[in-house]
Amino acid sequence: MDSTNKAVVSKTRLLISSPHLIFTLLFLLYMFDYLDRLIIVSLFPFLRQEWGISDTQCGLLVSAVYWSILIFTLPVSILIDRWSRIKIIGLMAVLWSVATLACAFTKNFGQLFAARTAIGLGEAGYAPGGTAMISALFPKEKRAKILGIWNASIPLGSALGIALGGIIADRFGWRQAFGLVALPGVIVALLFFYVRDYKTIELTRPAGSEDEKPGSKMQWKDSASHLLKNKTLIFNNLAFAANTFVTTALLTWLPSYFQRGEGISMSRASTKSGIVMLLAIIGAPLGGYLADRWLQSRRNARLLFPSLSSCLTGVLLFMAFSLYHGEIQYALLLAVGMAAVAFVPAAAAVTQDVVHPGLRAVSLSLCVIIQHILGSALGPPTIGALSDAFGLETAMAFLPLFAVLAGILFFIGSFFYDSDVRLAEEVQTRPEGY
Numbered sequence: 001m002d003s004t005n006k007a008v009v010s011k012t013r014l015l016i017s018s019p020h021l022i023f024t025l026l027f028l029l030y031m032f033d034y035l036d037r038l039i040i041v042s043l044f045p046f047l048r049q050e051w052g053i054s055d056t057q058c059g060l061l062v063s064a065v066y067w068s069i070l071i072f073t074l075p076v077s078i079l080i081d082r083w084s085r086i087k088i089i090g091l092m093a094v095l096w097s098v099a100t101l102a103c104a105f106t107k108n109f110g111q112l113f114a115a116r117t118a119i120g121l122g123e124a125g126y127a128p129g130g131t132a133m134i135s136a137l138f139p140k141e142k143r144a145k146i147l148g149i150w151n152a153s154i155p156l157g158s159a160l161g162i163a164l165g166g167i168i169a170d171r172f173g174w175r176q177a178f179g180l181v182a183l184p185g186v187i188v189a190l191l192f193f194y195v196r197d198y199k200t201i202e203l204t205r206p207a208g209s210e211d212e213k214p215g216s217k218m219q220w221k222d223s224a225s226h227l228l229k230n231k232t233l234i235f236n237n238l239a240f241a242a243n244t245f246v247t248t249a250l251l252t253w254l255p256s257y258f259q260r261g262e263g264i265s266m267s268r269a270s271t272k273s274g275i276v277m278l279l280a281i282i283g284a285p286l287g288g289y290l291a292d293r294w295l296q297s298r299r300n301a302r303l304l305f306p307s308l309s310s311c312l313t314g315v316l317l318f319m320a321f322s323l324y325h326g327e328i329q330y331a332l333l334l335a336v337g338m339a340a341v342a343f344v345p346a347a348a349a350v351t352q353d354v355v356h357p358g359l360r361a362v363s364l365s366l367c368v369i370i371q372h373i374l375g376s377a378l379g380p381p382t383i384g385a386l387s388d389a390f391g392l393e394t395a396m397a398f399l400p401l402f403a404v405l406a407g408i409l410f411f412i413g414s415f416f417y418d419s420d421v422r423l424a425e426e427v428q429t430r431p432e433g434y
Contacts, residue, residue, distance in 0.1 A: 022195050022196075025188060029089070031154075033126055037158075037161070038162060043166075046169050059383065062116075080125055090190070092123065093192065099116075103119075131351070132361040135360050144289075144346045145289050145292045147348050148286070148344070149288070155281050155341060162255060163274035167267050227363060232413050233350075238409050239310065239406040260392060261392075275334070276334055276336070279334055291345060306410045307408075309342035313339045314407065317403055343406070
């Protein structure tokens with residue numbers, strides 16, 4: 001064997017190929033993704049004091065990330081599906097970490113808004129890319145459960161970001177909070193470049209579809225039709241958006257709600273909020289597990305379960321913000337912390353179940369676009385504007401309506417799941433060497 005071949009073999013052996021190790025790296029990156037994304041919410045009082053910005057502007061600092069994501073997620077997801085999962089994910093993670101560090105050096109609202117937009121650009125394709133990787137690594141019948149465990153990184157990163165932001169800012173200043181959380185993401189991102197990718201899947205028309213030539217190459221219009229005419233995806237994605245409106249608004253405003261309503265320091269308010277969000281670590285995996293168990297006896301369980309969990313969330317939110325205060329209210333919000341994210345694994349799995357395997361990242365990106373336009377990007381500034389007009393306590397009382405709306409949309413979508421999933425072609429996508 002010549003030296004060139006030896007070098008190639010040596011390089012191949014360095015690649016990370018264990019599904020569980022790859023999953024661990026994906027989990028850590030998603031955690032740092034949300035830590036960097038949401039550390040800003042515990043810094044609102046410090047920014048208001050130093051720059052005199054309004055609640056609406058505070059909300060815009062959160063939605064800036066989501067607007068950037070929704071603009072860039074589709075083109076980035078096309079690159080993920082058609083080029084390389086590993087290279088895109090690694091590059092994105094480096095970008096959002098560096099952009100987080102840049103926030104520490106901003107001098108006014110406009111500069112911070114621009115830096116937050118850059119964070120969104122870096123995060124634009126991570127959820128689609130990570131979901132596509134996991135869908136390829138693990139069998140379909142375990143998809144919601146594995147995605148549930150992966151999505152537990154969201155509340156973990158959110159809780160850490162909210163709690164650490166308040167604690168670091170209280171002791172060292174809000175600029176240091178950005179700087180200290182940026183470095184870990186860069187380290188994990190560099191490790192991800194050593195992960196073994198799976199082969200890009202050829203886009204062919206699914207067997208059993210209504211196309212005249214099943215098995216022939218899909219054109220752009222065929223791919224668009226495959227996604228945009230899928231009734232299951234339409235209702236699933238709209239319901240996802242309604243729930244995301246709720247969860248993003250809670251992540252953004254719950255620390256300020258506690259701080260203003262109870263007259264406590266921001267570090268204490270952030271810690272209380274962080275505990276609520278941290279309970280989603282239970283809710284997300286549990287939701288995925290229960291949906292997969294129900295799937296064994298009910299074909300459309302991955303839509304019926306989110307319908308039930310969303311309605312439960314609406315009831316809990318109504319009781320928490322309209323009927324109770326004090327310890328009972330906090331107990332209800334702790335329950336919300338589990339229930340509000342229980343829909344995510346099953347709903348994310350649906351975006352993979354009913355589409356061509358070569359369009360999995362694009363399918364999730366379509367969900368991301370809809371949830372950010374109608375949910376994440378609207379939730380924080382809408383509640384902020386309502387807070388400016390009527391007070392934050394009244395503004396939060398609107399949230400149950402969106403959770404119940406999500407439940408209704410999931411239920412309608414469940415009637416189309418069985419027929420749509422039959423059209424999705426089953427293609428083996430496990431990476432070579434696994």
